[in-house]
Amino acid sequence: MLFHFKDKLPQLNHYWDKYLEFQKRIDVPAKTVLLKEGTVSGNYIFLEKGCIRAYINNNGVEKTVQFFFENEGLASLESFLENTPSLLTVETIESSIVYLLPKKFVNKLMADLGSEPGFVNMIIKMMAERQIHYMNEFVSFIRDTPEQRYLNLLHKKPHIIQRVPQHYIASYLGISRVHLSRIKSALTRKK
Amino acid sequence: MLFHFKDKLPQLNHYWDKYLEFQKRIDVPAKTVLLKEGTVSGNYIFLEKGCIRAYINNNGVEKTVQFFFENEGLASLESFLENTPSLLTVETIESSIVYLLPKKFVNKLMADLGSEPGFVNMIIKMMAERQIHYMNEFVSFIRDTPEQRYLNLLHKKPHIIQRVPQHYIASYLGISRVHLSRIKSALTRKK
DNA sequence: ATATTTTTGTAACAAATGTTATCGTGCAGG
DNA sequence: CCTGCACGATAACATTTGTTACAAAAATAT
Numbered sequence: 434m435l436f437h438f439k440d441k442l443p444q445l446n447h448y449w450d451k452y453l454e455f456q457k458r459i460d461v462p463a464k465t466v467l468l469k470e471g472t473v474s475g476n477y478i479f480l481e482k483g484c485i486r487a488y489i490n491n492n493g494v495e496k497t498v499q500f501f502f503e504n505e506g507l508a509s510l511e512s513f514l515e516n517t518p519s520l521l522t523v524e525t526i527e528s529s530i531v532y533l534l535p536k537k538f539v540n541k542l543m544a545d546l547g548s549e550p551g552f553v554n555m556i557i558k559m560m561a562e563r564q565i566h567y568m569n570e571f572v573s574f575i576r577d578t579p580e581q582r583y584l585n586l587l588h589k590k591p592h593i594i595q596r597v598p599q600h601y602i603a604s605y606l607g608i609s610r611v612h613l614s615r616i617k618s619a620l621t622r623k624k
Numbered sequence: 625m626l627f628h629f630k631d632k633l634p635q636l637n638h639y640w641d642k643y644l645e646f647q648k649r650i651d652v653p654a655k656t657v658l659l660k661e662g663t664v665s666g667n668y669i670f671l672e673k674g675c676i677r678a679y680i681n682n683n684g685v686e687k688t689v690q691f692f693f694e695n696e697g698l699a700s701l702e703s704f705l706e707n708t709p710s711l712l713t714v715e716t717i718e719s720s721i722v723y724l725l726p727k728k729f730v731n732k733l734m735a736d737l738g739s740e741p742g743f744v745n746m747i748i749k750m751m752a753e754r755q756i757h758y759m760n761e762f763v764s765f766i767r768d769t770p771e772q773r774y775l776n777l778l779h780k781k782p783h784i785i786q787r788v789p790q791h792y793i794a795s796y797l798g799i800s801r802v803h804l805s806r807i808k809s810a811l812t813r814k815k
Numbered sequence: 816a817t818a819t820t821t822t823t824g825t826a827a828c829a830a831a832t833g834t835t836a837t838c839g840t841g842c843a844g845g
Numbered sequence: 846c847c848t849g850c851a852c853g854a855t856a857a858c859a860t861t862t863g864t865t866a867c868a869a870a871a872a873t874a875t
Contacts, residue, residue, distance in 0.1 A: 567758040
């Protein structure tokens, strides 16, 4: 659904640079919506500074699906590729600096680079990585208890826990914020 | 993680045919393990007849992740691409007829077809579809109650419910088989 | 046809998780 | 320096879901 991009292809920096002029650099406060659920994704979003979350709104209840930090890029893959309305809303958590690259330039870029040796393999590898990422998230949801999921996050992505407000993390873990509080206090008591 | 293959590329049937001789056709009874958790995936698996499930074993408890039916193919993408041990076990539900295509021929096939016009785009599109599939599964887990997930399955993939034993479906929905029974009886009472 | 295994339903109880409400803390904006 | 507001902890209670156990029905093997 969402995929990283720019940082995966450092050896093509000279290509990226050709597109820099088409990007719009914007400086936005916290809680700014960059892509709204129900609209068609028009930009590839690259995050220079700050912190973003993607969430799905289920009759008033927001369920966070993913977090993004410095030097990560994203697009709603489904919406981007198929011009369908996005299921997700993308919103800043902190005040952030982002670059927006309109879709038509992304398409041009893909066309330009299609013949570049190794480019296609890189794209495939990138996509495989994203797929494996979601597969693992999915399996973890099926297999692990919320406590285990919290501990996984703590060990594998401590920066998320340090930087993101706890109620967003709770919704990312699929639990209520009260329950996450309980899990945390149970863990400190165990130690 | 798992991806369909052969049925997506009918216009390349003459290519596939070149590889048919390398495939092994086997006829196996129900509950035959085709790929065991912890081993490296060595074959692309194509299902001619029957029914297969992929599951992950969590200290004795099996969690079903996906079902496959006639004319669907699969490989543990992660294990296949990266030669890592598979997280999943793949096992027949009914007695089935499957074709196994060893990985080295799949690799050869990819190399042979790499220059074929449109082939790469097709691969990318296929992978995007798989990614969107897992994304949707993932979102559904976060967003929907077990009852909603059951109803989704009932409406969108009724063949699964008709054909697969209920306790596998329960584990696919992420709930106990008792709870699925409760959901079903609650639904019939509502009607 | 009979025996055996698999699958399903249901009840009773236990554990996990959600909901609502309240309180305290810290931080951002006036 | 205040004053809200966002955030997090906790308690009490409600609901959901899991677990275990048992029985019946259905499928499969002998």
